[in-house]
Amino acid sequence: MLALWRKIRRHGTVAEPAPPRPEGGRPPAAKALGGSIQVRHVDAGSCNGCEVEIASAFGPVYDVERYGVRLVASPRHADVLLVTGPVTRNMAEPLRRTYEALPGPKLVLALGDCARNCGLFAGAYGVIGPVSDVIPVDLELSGCPPRPEAIVEALRKLTGR
Numbered sequence: 646m647l648a649l650w651r652k653i654r655r656h657g658t659v660a661e662p663a664p665p666r667p668e669g670g671r672p673p674a675a676k677a678l679g680g681s682i683q684v685r686h687v688d689a690g691s692c693n694g695c696e697v698e699i700a701s702a703f704g705p706v707y708d709v710e711r712y713g714v715r716l717v718a719s720p721r722h723a724d725v726l727l728v729t730g731p732v733t734r735n736m737a738e739p740l741r742r743t744y745e746a747l748p749g750p751k752l753v754l755a756l757g758d759c760a761r762n763c764g765l766f767a768g769a770y771g772v773i774g775p776v777s778d779v780i781p782v783d784l785e786l787s788g789c790p791p792r793p794e795a796i797v798e799a800l801r802k803l804t805g806r
Contacts, residue, residue, distance in 0.1 A: 666801065666805075666806070667798045667799075667801050667802050672752060672783045672784060672802075672803070676805070677750045678724050678750065678752075678803070678804075680713050680804055680805060680806060681713030681714070681715070681804060682713065682714055682715075682724045682725050682752075682800070682803050682804055683715050683716075683717045683722055683723045683724050683725070684714060684715065684716050684717065684723060684724070684725045684726075684727050684800070685716075685717055685718075685719070685720045685722075685723035685725070685726055685727065685743065685747070686699060686716065686727045686728075686729070687726060687727070687728050687729070687736075687739075687740060687743055688729050688730055688736075689728055689729065689730045689731065689732045689733065689736045689740050689760070689776065689779075690730040690731050690732060690733035690735075690736050690759075690766070690771075690772065691729040691730025691731075691757065691759055691760075692730070692759075692765075694757070694789070694790035695729040695730070695756050695757040695759075695760075695790040695791065696729060697790070698790045698791060698792065698793050698796060699727070699729070699756070699796060701793040702793040702796040702797050702800070703716060706793075707793045707794070707796075707797050709796070709797045709800055709801075712797070712800065712801050712804050712806045713804045713806055714800045714801075714803075714804060719746075720743045720744075720746040720747050721746055721747075721748065723747055723751075724747070724748075724750070724751060724752065725751070725752045725753070725754060725800075725803060726743065726744060726747055726751065726752070726753045726754070726780075727754050727756055728740065728753060728754070728755055728756065728760050728776045728780075728782075729756045729757055729759070729760055730757070730759045730760060730766075731759045731760065731763040731764065731766045731767075731769075731772045731773075731774065731775060731776075732772070732773045732774060732775070732776055732778065732779045733771050733772055733773065734771055734772075734773055735771075737773050737779050740776075740779055740780060741779060741780060744780040752783045752784065752803060753776070753780055753781060753782045753783050753784075754782075754783065754784045754785075754786065754799060754800075754803070755775070755776040755777065755782045755784070755785045755786070756786050756791060756796065756799075757786065757787075757788060757789060757790055757791055758787055758788065758789045759775075759789070760775060760776045760785070761775055761776075761777075761785045761786075761787060762775050763775055764789055765789075784799060784802070784803070786799045
């Protein structure tokens, strides 16, 4: 054990440098949030492909938390609502209530093609429509599912880091 501590002390922290800041404008409401955001994730009816990529973005490889982004369990503690999947009939009202529970200023990120335009589920009997038909959306991210790098970049746009 002592040898391990000596090696750590000799080499220090070894990590890759952060990529450059993302291009593009920051939503106006994001500037009021400062440099860090609390995110509440809601699955409105997805196939769970986006959830796997979100887990990767918050995992040790991409580590989006180093940019000031943190997942929270309650919408009352969140600044950003991260919504995946098309909105199903059973999830429309819970999604509205979750959005209303967010304190202001609040932002909504529609993640994936299904959240943007229903994707493969367009026209399904249980689908009401995209997220923007139920609650206002500030930022959309395309992809089926979007890659973890794209998720990290979108969240970095909100933090400004």
